[in-house]
Amino acid sequence: MATQEKVDVAIVGAGASASVFASALARAGKKVVMLEQGPDWKNGDLISSEIWGRRLKTVNPAVLEGKDRLGYSYNAGWGSGGAATHYFAMFPRLLPSDFNMKSAYGRGLDWPFSYDDLAPYYDRVAQDIGVSGDAKAEERWRPPGQPYPMPPIRSFRHGDVWLKGFEALGMKTARATVAINSQEYKGRPACVYDGWCNAGCPIGALANPSFTYLDEARKHGAEVRAFSTVTRVLTNDKGDRVTGIEYYDGAMQRQVQEASIVILAAFVSQNPRILLNSATDKHPNGLANANGLVGRYVMAHTGATIWGMFDEPDLQNYMGVLAAMHWSYDRYDKTARPGAFGSILWHCSPAIKPNDIGGIANSRNDLFGQPLVDFIKRGSRQLSRLQAFGEELPNPDNRVVLATEKDEFGFPLARINHAYDQDAVGVWRQACDEGLQIAKAAGATESWALRASPPTIHMVGGTAMGGSAADSVTNGYGQTHEIPNLWIAGVTLFPTEGAVNPTYTMYAASLRGAEHLVQNWHAIAG
Numbered sequence: 001m002a003t004q005e006k007v008d009v010a011i012v013g014a015g016a017s018a019s020v021f022a023s024a025l026a027r028a029g030k031k032v033v034m035l036e037q038g039p040d041w042k043n044g045d046l047i048s049s050e051i052w053g054r055r056l057k058t059v060n061p062a063v064l065e066g067k068d069r070l071g072y073s074y075n076a077g078w079g080s081g082g083a084a085t086h087y088f089a090m091f092p093r094l095l096p097s098d099f100n101m102k103s104a105y106g107r108g109l110d111w112p113f114s115y116d117d118l119a120p121y122y123d124r125v126a127q128d129i130g131v132s133g134d135a136k137a138e139e140r141w142r143p144p145g146q147p148y149p150m151p152p153i154r155s156f157r158h159g160d161v162w163l164k165g166f167e168a169l170g171m172k173t174a175r176a177t178v179a180i181n182s183q184e185y186k187g188r189p190a191c192v193y194d195g196w197c198n199a200g201c202p203i204g205a206l207a208n209p210s211f212t213y214l215d216e217a218r219k220h221g222a223e224v225r226a227f228s229t230v231t232r233v234l235t236n237d238k239g240d241r242v243t244g245i246e247y248y249d250g251a252m253q254r255q256v257q258e259a260s261i262v263i264l265a266a267f268v269s270q271n272p273r274i275l276l277n278s279a280t281d282k283h284p285n286g287l288a289n290a291n292g293l294v295g296r297y298v299m300a301h302t303g304a305t306i307w308g309m310f311d312e313p314d315l316q317n318y319m320g321v322l323a324a325m326h327w328s329y330d331r332y333d334k335t336a337r338p339g340a341f342g343s344i345l346w347h348c349s350p351a352i353k354p355n356d357i358g359g360i361a362n363s364r365n366d367l368f369g370q371p372l373v374d375f376i377k378r379g380s381r382q383l384s385r386l387q388a389f390g391e392e393l394p395n396p397d398n399r400v401v402l403a404t405e406k407d408e409f410g411f412p413l414a415r416i417n418h419a420y421d422q423d424a425v426g427v428w429r430q431a432c433d434e435g436l437q438i439a440k441a442a443g444a445t446e447s448w449a450l451r452a453s454p455p456t457i458h459m460v461g462g463t464a465m466g467g468s469a470a471d472s473v474t475n476g477y478g479q480t481h482e483i484p485n486l487w488i489a490g491v492t493l494f495p496t497e498g499a500v501n502p503t504y505t506m507y508a509a510s511l512r513g514a515e516h517l518v519q520n521w522h523a524i525a526g
Helices: 016-027 050-057 101-105 115-129 163-168 213-219 270-277 369-382 422-442 503-519 521-525
Strands: 002-012 032-035 063-065 223-225 229-235 242-248 254-264 299-309 326-328 344-348 383-390 399-406 412-417 446-449 457-460 486-488
Touching: 002 016, 002 242, 002 270, 016 032, 016 213, 016 503, 032 254, 115 503, 163 422, 229 254, 229 270, 254 270, 254 521, 270 399, 270 412, 299 369, 299 422, 344 422, 369 383, 383 422, 422 446, 503 521
Parallel strands: 002 032, 002 254, 032 223, 063 412, 254 486
Antiparallel strands: 229 242, 242 254, 299 383, 299 446, 299 457, 326 344, 344 383, 399 412
16 A cells, blocks of 8 residues: 555546536645546547447446436546536526425425525636527526627527427427537637537537646646546544545555545545445444435436427438537426426437437337338438426435445445436426427427336436535535535535536536635635
């Protein structure tokens, strides 16, 4: 074992939230080390290929259980940039009603701050990394804010065909907001609309952390230490301060990185796993877990996917981005669907590739052989996709615990149990029905919904933030209630998820937390 020279901050992970903290702290003159389990990707490593893009999503295995097992690997990231290396960069905001669900409806949990508290950070993130959209059009759904730095991305016919259907149902739409350049921004080129976002964007038109906050952190001296698998957070004899991190390097040798502050910014399964694996005699149930809430309230979005075949010569469905061209919050209200509580966000239409998630072949998994070949040929010109994300409420039984199975270093894996409740399933079913109505009104000659079971899209929760140690793991900045110099970052902090892609909110909450840490450094670091 070797003990590395003490640093100011050790961050577990090098993804989106880790990069925000690293950037803020490095710019403040702190010595920052980021311990990344995967490789440190270079821009030239990224290749526009479905097969190659799978490498960006490999993660530690986990034991998956429950009625609705989580779609695990596709939501995760492997290597620097994390999941935001291959994300779709769709940037909707949570709405004010998402922050006070418990107070307003008696359901779920409340956030420890309001939309108004986070709104300035939404605006700043947009300027920092480059966001394209129409902020004025969004004001029909959310409070006014600053204009986005770039106009909306280009739309294509396969997205525009759905608009007539929304209009027929009396639903307003707006051009979608994305972290993708519609024009050159801060030296990064505009998108070329080849639709390979999930394989990484080698030119940097998509706001990959490696081109934004992580790049900024490196310029100010932050170190990314690749192939470093963190196993435990270490504490002092009293158990009231963390002293560093135990990890194994690429040669599978045990190392200790001492630090004044430790920030866990890993995946939804891994932050709780590390806390639980860090149990001591002073913290027998794991760090920051005296209340037993570490690992609880894991959530996913359902996805109501509607496919439509349109009698047009060529929709150019291979063009565009994997985020939406248009979206609608018009049926977002949590009580908009009878008998089922929760929000939905409609969005259309991503670029479509032949295979993998959302591919043409997978839209009709009942076809094989020549019928499948014929369908793909027709679909390559006439198929389009519409989707709604549906909200799941926080449930303490949806959780991460330690498994009996262990990794190569002898530490228990994460065991994740997950099942949707009746509200989530009800919201999903009604969204499928509504989507078919939109498709019919839009003029689709054929339309169908994938109804076998609600899929699991995105993952959040597991170390919920809140107002007190009685009901949460951290405060509203990510500081654990039990140990002041142990922090958590990322979507694991979310008390609720709304019905929107989580990355924009994660960025904003991380920036808020990072700046609070910088401003209060001496009181927190000691």
